[in-house]
Amino acid sequence: MTTRRIESLADGIFSIAMTLLVLNLALPEMGADLTPATELHDLLFGQTHEFFNYALSFILLAIFWSVHHQQFHFIKRTDHTHLWINICSLMFVALVPFSTSLTGDYPDETTAKLFFDLNLFILGTLNALNWTYATNNYRLVDRGLDPRRISAENRRDAIIPVVALLAMVLAFITPLWSSCVYLLVPVMSAHSWFRHKKPGK
Amino acid sequence: MTTRRIESLADGIFSIAMTLLVLNLALPEMGADLTPATELHDLLFGQTHEFFNYALSFILLAIFWSVHHQQFHFIKRTDHTHLWINICSLMFVALVPFSTSLTGDYPDETTAKLFFDLNLFILGTLNALNWTYATNNYRLVDRGLDPRRISAENRRDAIIPVVALLAMVLAFITPLWSSCVYLLVPVMSAHSWFRHKKPGK
Amino acid sequence: MTTRRIESLADGIFSIAMTLLVLNLALPEMGADLTPATELHDLLFGQTHEFFNYALSFILLAIFWSVHHQQFHFIKRTDHTHLWINICSLMFVALVPFSTSLTGDYPDETTAKLFFDLNLFILGTLNALNWTYATNNYRLVDRGLDPRRISAENRRDAIIPVVALLAMVLAFITPLWSSCVYLLVPVMSAHSWFRHKKPGK
Amino acid sequence: MTTRRIESLADGIFSIAMTLLVLNLALPEMGADLTPATELHDLLFGQTHEFFNYALSFILLAIFWSVHHQQFHFIKRTDHTHLWINICSLMFVALVPFSTSLTGDYPDETTAKLFFDLNLFILGTLNALNWTYATNNYRLVDRGLDPRRISAENRRDAIIPVVALLAMVLAFITPLWSSCVYLLVPVMSAHSWFRHKKPGK
Numbered sequence: 001m002t003t004r005r006i007e008s009l010a011d012g013i014f015s016i017a018m019t020l021l022v023l024n025l026a027l028p029e030m031g032a033d034l035t036p037a038t039e040l041h042d043l044l045f046g047q048t049h050e051f052f053n054y055a056l057s058f059i060l061l062a063i064f065w066s067v068h069h070q071q072f073h074f075i076k077r078t079d080h081t082h083l084w085i086n087i088c089s090l091m092f093v094a095l096v097p098f099s100t101s102l103t104g105d106y107p108d109e110t111t112a113k114l115f116f117d118l119n120l121f122i123l124g125t126l127n128a129l130n131w132t133y134a135t136n137n138y139r140l141v142d143r144g145l146d147p148r149r150i151s152a153e154n155r156r157d158a159i160i161p162v163v164a165l166l167a168m169v170l171a172f173i174t175p176l177w178s179s180c181v182y183l184l185v186p187v188m189s190a191h192s193w194f195r196h197k198k199p200g201k
Numbered sequence: 202m203t204t205r206r207i208e209s210l211a212d213g214i215f216s217i218a219m220t221l222l223v224l225n226l227a228l229p230e231m232g233a234d235l236t237p238a239t240e241l242h243d244l245l246f247g248q249t250h251e252f253f254n255y256a257l258s259f260i261l262l263a264i265f266w267s268v269h270h271q272q273f274h275f276i277k278r279t280d281h282t283h284l285w286i287n288i289c290s291l292m293f294v295a296l297v298p299f300s301t302s303l304t305g306d307y308p309d310e311t312t313a314k315l316f317f318d319l320n321l322f323i324l325g326t327l328n329a330l331n332w333t334y335a336t337n338n339y340r341l342v343d344r345g346l347d348p349r350r351i352s353a354e355n356r357r358d359a360i361i362p363v364v365a366l367l368a369m370v371l372a373f374i375t376p377l378w379s380s381c382v383y384l385l386v387p388v389m390s391a392h393s394w395f396r397h398k399k400p401g402k
Numbered sequence: 403m404t405t406r407r408i409e410s411l412a413d414g415i416f417s418i419a420m421t422l423l424v425l426n427l428a429l430p431e432m433g434a435d436l437t438p439a440t441e442l443h444d445l446l447f448g449q450t451h452e453f454f455n456y457a458l459s460f461i462l463l464a465i466f467w468s469v470h471h472q473q474f475h476f477i478k479r480t481d482h483t484h485l486w487i488n489i490c491s492l493m494f495v496a497l498v499p500f501s502t503s504l505t506g507d508y509p510d511e512t513t514a515k516l517f518f519d520l521n522l523f524i525l526g527t528l529n530a531l532n533w534t535y536a537t538n539n540y541r542l543v544d545r546g547l548d549p550r551r552i553s554a555e556n557r558r559d560a561i562i563p564v565v566a567l568l569a570m571v572l573a574f575i576t577p578l579w580s581s582c583v584y585l586l587v588p589v590m591s592a593h594s595w596f597r598h599k600k601p602g603k
Numbered sequence: 604m605t606t607r608r609i610e611s612l613a614d615g616i617f618s619i620a621m622t623l624l625v626l627n628l629a630l631p632e633m634g635a636d637l638t639p640a641t642e643l644h645d646l647l648f649g650q651t652h653e654f655f656n657y658a659l660s661f662i663l664l665a666i667f668w669s670v671h672h673q674q675f676h677f678i679k680r681t682d683h684t685h686l687w688i689n690i691c692s693l694m695f696v697a698l699v700p701f702s703t704s705l706t707g708d709y710p711d712e713t714t715a716k717l718f719f720d721l722n723l724f725i726l727g728t729l730n731a732l733n734w735t736y737a738t739n740n741y742r743l744v745d746r747g748l749d750p751r752r753i754s755a756e757n758r759r760d761a762i763i764p765v766v767a768l769l770a771m772v773l774a775f776i777t778p779l780w781s782s783c784v785y786l787l788v789p790v791m792s793a794h795s796w797f798r799h800k801k802p803g804k
Contacts, residue, residue, distance in 0.1 A: 005212075005270045007608075008209075008212045008611075009212055009215065009216055009266060011216075011608075011611045011612055011615055012212055012213060012215070012216025012217070012220075012615060013216045013219060013220055014612065014615070015612055015614075015615025015616045015619060016216060016217055016220040016615070016619055017220055018616060018693070018697060019615075019616055019619040019620055019623065019697045020220065020223075020224075021697070022623075022697050022698055022700060022701050023623075025701050040705075040709050040712055040714050040715060041714065044714070044718065054698075055694065058690075058694045058697070059690065059694075062690040062693075065612060066686065069608045083267065087259075087260065087263040090219070090263075091256065091259045091260075094219060094220045094222070094223050094259070095223055095255075097223060098223050098226050102241075106241050109241055111241050111242065111245070112241060115245065206409075206413075206471045209410075209413045210413055210416065210417055210467060212417075213413055213414060213416070213417025213418070213421075214417045214420060214421055217417060217418055217421040218421055221421065221424075221425075284468065288460075288461065288464040291420070291464075292457065292460045292461075295420060295421045295423070295424050295460070296424055296456075298424060299424050299427050303442075307442050310442055312442050312443065312446070313442060316446065407614075407672045410611075410614045411614055411617065411618055411668060413618075414614055414615060414617070414618025414619070414622075415618045415621060415622055418618060418619055418622040419622055422622065422625075422626075485669065489661075489662065489665040492621070492665075493658065493661045493662075496621060496622045496624070496625050496661070497625055497657075499625060500625050500628050504643075508643050511643055513643050513644065513647070514643060517647065
């Protein structure tokens with residue numbers, strides 16, 4: 001059992017979850033008695049929130065995918081526990097279109113936002129666990145891997161769980177705007193990427 | 202015709218079937234006159250059963266996928282019969298989202314549970330047949346393959362058909378709880394995995 | 403531009419089209435006032451036709467996929483025309499779930515059956531064209547390819563278009579049963595596979 | 604982080620988006636009281652426009668996919684900015700089934716057409732940016748890459764944005780026919796492909 005197979009399943013699940021997000025955008029009902037011009041405007045401008053959610057979830061999934069691949073660049077072997085951490089992680093990847101849809105339909109509801117935030121928190125935590133498990137005592141990585149790179153990746157893996165916790169707190173105060181805090185993730189990831197490149201290479 | 206191509210089609214079908222499972226989770230109707238707060242609670246807590254089914258089917262498909270890949274690690278060639286065993290097996294993989302959805306919508310119905318159990322029973326049997334056909338007289342595997350490994354895999358392949366039969370019996374007694382018996386599969390697979398590792402390596 | 407990329411896109415489209423077929427199976431309406439037991443029986447036994455269609459289209463797509471891969475085993479290069487033959491062919495692969503659904507919803511209608519048969523006829527013809535174009539004057543295959551193998555593959559590629567034409571004729575006489583003629587395809591392909599193996603190896 | 608992983612995610616997203624296009628074709632409502640024969644004719648012939656849109660979007664996505672792969676044939680490395688250009692580009696690939704569906708439902712509406720055209724314009728521009736960024740100062744390509752090939756690819760990448768702009772202008776004059784201008788894309792691409800082959804090889 002090589003890691004190549006996990007990567008291939010993961011690529012499949014990530015790409016499908018990312019494409020299914022678009023199904024959350026509402027289409028006009030077929031056959032309804034439309035007064036097209038006005039309704040189309042309502043349909044498009046009435047879901048600015050959904051378009052924002054689509055872009056946000058797409059980008060967050062892309063970040064998870066890129067973290068997943070960077071981890072697997074160093075992970076050379078796999079074992080039973082590692083396989084199950086990954087399967088659980090993919091289960092929450094496939095759940096993202098559902099929780100994105102909830103936040104789109106109930107933009108003002110704390111519960112909907114908490115569901116979405118919890119989904120990302122668990123996904124981020126499993127991702128961090130994947131790396132910790134694999135690098136602990138060089139279990140699944142090469143002995144020669146730079147310890148600074150291991151801890152740089154650890155710091156980076158903490159970003160999403162911390163931001164998700166912050167979003168949960170905000171969901172109690174202002175549910176409508178709480179998702180905006182995720183815009184910090186690309187910024188912080190990029191920052192951490194550059195800090196991580198400099199000492200490494 | 203190499204086995205690499207079958208693996209690539211199988212990875213695709215497994216990852217899509219696993220992601221389509223999430224479409225079984227009910228989303229709120231668009232445009233209905235909602236009283237959001239209460240309805241959202243009902244929507245989420247009213248489908249605990251569906252969430253359990255989602256996780257169960259995802260994990261069962263992940264187990265089938267991992268068995269498939271472990272078999273293909275040893276299977277070096279393919280032939281016409283082997284190709285058709287695999288195509289039939291993938292046909293029942295793609296059917297899992299449908300039968301999962303049936304058990305979610307009719308949690309108390311023996312018929313719905315039997316349909317789901319039968320789907321898994323056929324899938325498990327085809328999987329076992331795949332291995333028996335390939336290893337019989339070393340037809341598609343290398344001569345050097347350890348016979349103990351062949352029979353360890355045979356024992357492991359019997360787990361899912363046996364558990365599915367057990368679930369069918371339970372479906373007549375207590376349909377609502379019969380699916381819980383599948384929780385034995387990960388436990389027994391893990392157990393069999395470790396017994397299988399020790400003599401092999 | 404190597405053929406590997408075309409194969410990768412084709413594997414994706416084939417596996418998605420094969421999995422989407424299952425969406426044609428009707429699920430119970432959510433929230434309808436059901437009298438579960440009877441309705442579930444009606445739901446399942448009322449769509450025996452749909453289950454047959456699901457299995458038939460899955461197997462036909464699997465045959466197309468396997469022919470596609472056997473052709474690409476010999477095709478070493480690609481060019482602009484060849485790329486477009488393949489893209490058009492994939493367009494009709496992706497259309498199969500739609501035409502399957504039509505025949506399921508209108509099992510007695512000649513028009514629905516003709517649509518399905520035409521879809522398969524075009525797909526089969528493009529497949530045959532793919533091979534003829536590639537092997538004509540050894541354009542995209544190696545000089546050393548056995549001419550008997552080329553013509554064996556040509557004969558095999560003719561099976562689906564011919565059967566589809568036969569199905570079209572039958573669709574005017576007995577639409578409900580016309581699809582059964584496709585059961586000839588696996589039989590004839592297997593026969594042609596064995597004839598094709600003997601001289602080749 | 605190698606380019607192979609971006610290609611694998613891209614192949615997944617392209618193949619899913621291309622297959623999801625077919626979901627835009629309207630299927631008969633289940634359980635409606637049909638007068639089958641006439642309704643089926645209406646269903647099929649009433650959506651000639653949708654069939655045209657399906658084929659058009661499928662072919663445009665296939666062109667984007669083939670351009671993407673030809674670029675990646677020369678791009679040997681990746682960096683953070685390049686990764687994000689690609690993720691944004693894939694986000695607009697996944698949006699194509701939605702905007703295709705809009706133009707199908709509102710064939711006479713300027714707004715719907717503008718949405719579709721804007722989607723393709725952004726996608727085409729990101730594609731061109733991908734190449735410009737990668738080849739600027741040989742950032743991600745080999746030093747030995749023929750400068751004439753770089754500028755030939757630049758010219759070819761300009762086709763879709765220019766045609767999309769033209770379609771936007773036409774959408775104000777004759778929304779119903781404006782999409783036909785995209786038929787220029789395959790013609791112009793083929794032309795540019797041949798001009799590009801001759802000096803290159």
